[in-house]
Amino acid sequence: MKRKNPxxxxxxxxxxxxTTKQYTFFEDVYAVVRQIxxxxxxxxxxxANYLGTKLSARMVGWAMxxxxxxxxxxxxxxxxxxxxxxxxxxxxxxxxxMQQLLSKEKIKVENDTVVNFDKLFWDPAKELQL
DNA sequence: GCATTGACGAAGG
DNA sequence: CCCTTCGCCAATG
Numbered sequence: 001m002k003r004k005n006p007x008x009x010x011x012x013x014x015x016x017x018x019t020t021k022q023y024t025f026f027e028d029v030y031a032v033v034r035q036i037x038x039x040x041x042x043x044x045x046x047x048a049n050y051l052g053t054k055l056s057a058r059m060v061g062w063a064m065x066x067x068x069x070x071x072x073x074x075x076x077x078x079x080x081x082x083x084x085x086x087x088x089x090x091x092x093x094x095x096x097x098m099q100q101l102l103s104k105e106k107i108k109v110e111n112d113t114v115v116n117f118d119k120l121f122w123d124p125a126k127e128l129q130l
Numbered sequence: 131g132c133a134t135t136g137a138c139g140a141a142g143g
Numbered sequence: 144c145c146c147t148t149c150g151c152c153a154a155t156g
Contacts, residue, residue: 025153044138048151054139056151061137063153081138088137 029063040122084117
């Protein structure tokens with residue numbers, strides 16, 4: 001991925017898309033992720049399901065990719081795959097950052113997987129009850 | 131404009 | 144039970 005242009009330009013580009021209502025998907029994902037309670041986690045599929053596109057969990061991941069330069073900060077570290085595995089950790093500033101952030105929220109991580117994932121799991125479709 | 135690629139997930143072998 | 148394939152859809156080459 002060649003970042004020939006400043007990242008903020010890319011941000012503006014994607015923000016423009018969302019603003020023009022062409023793609024609200026990204027913003028929706030951010031909105032949901034930002035509502036994840038501290039110390040809880042959710043999965044890409046759960047978010048996708050909440051947004052009504054449960055068959056497109058991959059897009060959630062893609063949105064997260066763009067979430068890096070989103071504002072306010074998106075707690076992407078609280079989003080893992082359905083196994084509770086920190087598959088996205090490689091996309092953070094440092095591979096350890098994701099686990100570090102989770103640890104600060106009392107979330108135990110062993111072997112790149114969230115411990116007690118079932119208990120910590122936060123399903124927006126249920127918890128948010130929309 | 132077609133082919134490839136995902137921070138996923140479910141299904142099939 | 145491990146591994147492969149397929150679907151999903153936007154982005155990128």
